[in-house]
Every structure is written in structure tokens, then in C-alpha cells.
Amino acid sequence: MTSAPLAMRRDVTQPLNPAPELLSADAAGGITEISMPMTTPGGGRTWLVTNAEEIRRVLGDPDTFSNVLRLPSGGPGGDASPTGPGSLLGLDPPEHTRLRGLLTSEFSARRVAGLRPAVEQIAQSVLSRFRHDDRADLVAQFAQPVPAIVIAELLGVPSTDRDEFCRRSGIAIDTRLAPLARAHNRAEMQSYMGDLVSRLRREPGTGLLGDLVRRHGEELTDAELVAMGNLLLLAGHETTSSLIGQSVLLLLERPSDRQVMLRDQASTAKGVEDLLRFLTVFHFSLPRTVRRDVVIAGTAVSSGDRVLCSFPVANRDPHRYQPVEFLPSRAPAPHLAFGHGIHYCLGAPLARLEMQIVLPALFATFPEIRLDAQDGVTFRDGSLTFGVETLPVALR
Ligand code: HEM
Secondary structure (H helix, E strand, C coil): CCCCCHHHCCCCCCCCCCCHHHECCCHHHCEEEECCCCCCCCCCCEEEECCHHHHHHHHCCCCCEECCCECCCCCEHHHHCCCCCCCHHHCCCCHHHHHHHHHHHHCCHHHHHHCHHHHHHHHHHHHHCCCCCCEEEHHHHHHCHHHHHHHHHHHCCCHHHHHHHHHHHHHHCCCCCCHHHHHHHHHHHHHHHHHHHHHHHHCCCCCHHHHHHHHHCCCCCHHHHHHHHHHHHHHHHHHHHHHHHHHHHHHHHCHHHHHHHCCCHHHHHHHHHHHHHHHCCECCCEEEEECCCEEECCEEECCCCEEEECHHHHCCCCCCCCCCCCCCCCCCCCCCCCCCHHHCCCCHHHHHHHHHHHHHHHHHHCCCCEECCHHHCEEECCCCECEEEECEEECC
16 A cells, blocks of 8 residues: 655645544535534524635625624624734724725735745745755744745844744744743734834835835734734745645655646646645634524524534635646646635735745755655644644755
């Protein structure tokens, strides 16, 4: 029996968090009740939505499906968002519309396209740190630092703070550390963002946060600016870093796919799209709270219930994607890796740009690169994203 390639070893056809054994029925029908002790504060039921069309309907209707989690304490759950109080991710309209509108105008396609030379330079400078080594851990030395430095560049973190910013950002997403250590570090990062916002209020500089201060400084509170900085860092770092790590592993295991994908810019862009779909690193089942009785996939769901949208299952639906597995030359196939609706990932163009630059740069720098010892590859799945934790490679 041949063993499955490492990159495939997670069976993502099974719904993730909650674990498959907690599901009361086959998820293929599009919706299933989760038979685990998981009631909503009002005693409602919890449902897992697994069909792409139904997920689009849920995420596209914020009036019916709220993103504000009501916690047992009674307070709005925005404060429980992993990205901190007042974060876009925990808000509904009209607050969400106001803050997202300000951020979107600063996160323009032009700004992202303008970041291309910086991302290329960042990828090269990170690669140059181990260019002459024989071995490397591509998570710690490549997949983690590149997106952290890109976000520092995007936000306008002063160059004197960059190393410290990236070190802390790395600790904040390092799942090998105890949760307490990571939480402590996130709190310190939050306080760093507070300092940065005060400094930018005095001297805005050229980054995204500084531009926000310059143009909308009067309308935005310090807490909102800090939440935006935190959100961009946490939403953009761990996700992109997981995708880089998982993609590199997959391409190391499939040299012929690698050749097809990295042939030219257009093939790389196509391949990145299918990596996004197939790997669906943001594997967390997105929760929404139901605000009125509604029918999903033929099942009556009541006001007060909670629905969880499972991207990994929807993105590997065999009725939609044939073959289900990674196909670098696949014709553009719509997927849900970046979500849908009003919370659709704001950083999607940046994530795509980073992937399109870092993968060719890595394999061009180290044409003989290979997995060092398969047993050395370790995975993490205890967080919002799925990814490799260590990726030891021989570089020559
Ligand atoms: C939202 C995935 C990279 C910033 C989201 C959502 C998903 C997602 C699924 C929707 C969450 C929801 O509906 O509640 C990803 C993946 C990435 C990635 C898979 C990389 C491979 C980035 C980057 C940035 C970013 C690089 C910015 C630097 C955001 C922001 C939101 C968001 C600000 C919240 C939007 C809102 O609530 O209106 N992302 N993301 N993401 N993402 Fe990303």
C-alpha cells in the first residue's frame, strides 16, 4: 500500500471543527445538525452548512445571519473576536459598513499592485538569509517571516521597529507555544499597535495606517485604528503563512505539478487559485447567528440558532470539482477560500500577489530543494488555519 503524500494526509473532505464524529448526519446534503453539547446562549441549535450555494446564501444575507456573536454574558461577541474588540470580523452593518468602507478605500487595487516590488524584494531578502545553507525549516525561515514583513510594510511600521514587530508576530502565531504565551504576546502586540497609532497621529508616514490617520483621523478613534492594525496583522499573517507552508509542501511532493504551475506567470496565477481552493487553510467553520426563521437546504432553522459554514467541505465538493484534488491547470473555478459577502477577505489581492511571488522565487533559488526527512514535517490544526508547523528541507 502506498502512503498518501504528506500534504494530503489531512482528510479535509471531513468537516473540521467540530470533529466529524460529532456530526449527526452525512454532510453531503448541504446542512446537518451538530449533535454535540453546543447550544447557543438562548438554547438554540447549531447547524453545519456544507454546500457552497447555501454558504453563499448565508454569508450574502447579513440581515438574516448576523456576525455578532451573542455571548452567554449577554454582551456582543465582537469583543471575543480573535482579532480584538471592534474588529470588522465581529461587526454587522451599519458599523461594519462604515469601518470597512474606510479601510477598502485605503486597500485599493492600486496600493496592492504598488506593493509588488516591495514583496519581491522582501522574498529575496528573506531567501538570502539562508541562501548558502544546506538545510532549512521553511516555516520558521520563510513562510512565517515573509507575510509578517509584508504587513509591516503595508501598515507603515517604521523600519527601526520591523525586526521586533516580526519577532512578536511570529510568536503570536506559533502554535508550538503554550496558549498563554501566545495570548500574552498578542496582548503586547495590541499595546504596540496602540503606541504606533499615537506616533502616527503625530507623524503619519506613508503606510496604510498613516494614510487612514491623515484622511480619516477625526472620524476614527484610537481603539478603531488599533483594531484595524491588529486585524490586518492577524488576518493576514497566519493565513498567508499557512498557505505558503502547505503549498510548498504540496509542490515538493509533486514535482510534475510544480513544473506545470511555475512555467510562467499566468500558470502560476492559475495554480495559486487551485491551491487556495484545495488547501482551504482557513478551515475554521465560520459562525453566524440566525435572526429570523429560515429554510436552509430544505431544513427549517430557527431564529436564535447558529450556523457554521464549512469552507473545506464546500471547496472539495466532488460534484463541483473533478478531480477534487489539486490541478494546477484547472480552468478558473469559483471557490470559498476567501469567504463571501460583506466580510469577503479584504486582503485577497495581497494574498494572491504574495503567493504568485514567493513560490517561483523559492523554487528558482533552490532548484534541488527536497524534503529533508518526511518524519520531520509536523502539522498544526488547533488554530483558525490549518498548516505545517515545521517543514525541514535539504536545499542542495
Ligand atoms: C476576512 C481568508 C489573507 C485581511 C477573511 C475571511 C476569510 C479570509 C475566509 C472571511 C471571514 C468572515 O466572513 O467572517 C483569508 C485567507 C488568506 C487571507 C485564506 C490568505 C491565504 C489576508 C490578508 C489580509 C487579510 C493578507 C490583509 C493583510 C482580511 C480582513 C478580513 C478578512 C481585513 C475581514 C473583512 C471583513 O470582516 O469585512 N479572510 N485571508 N486576509 N481578511 Fe483574509
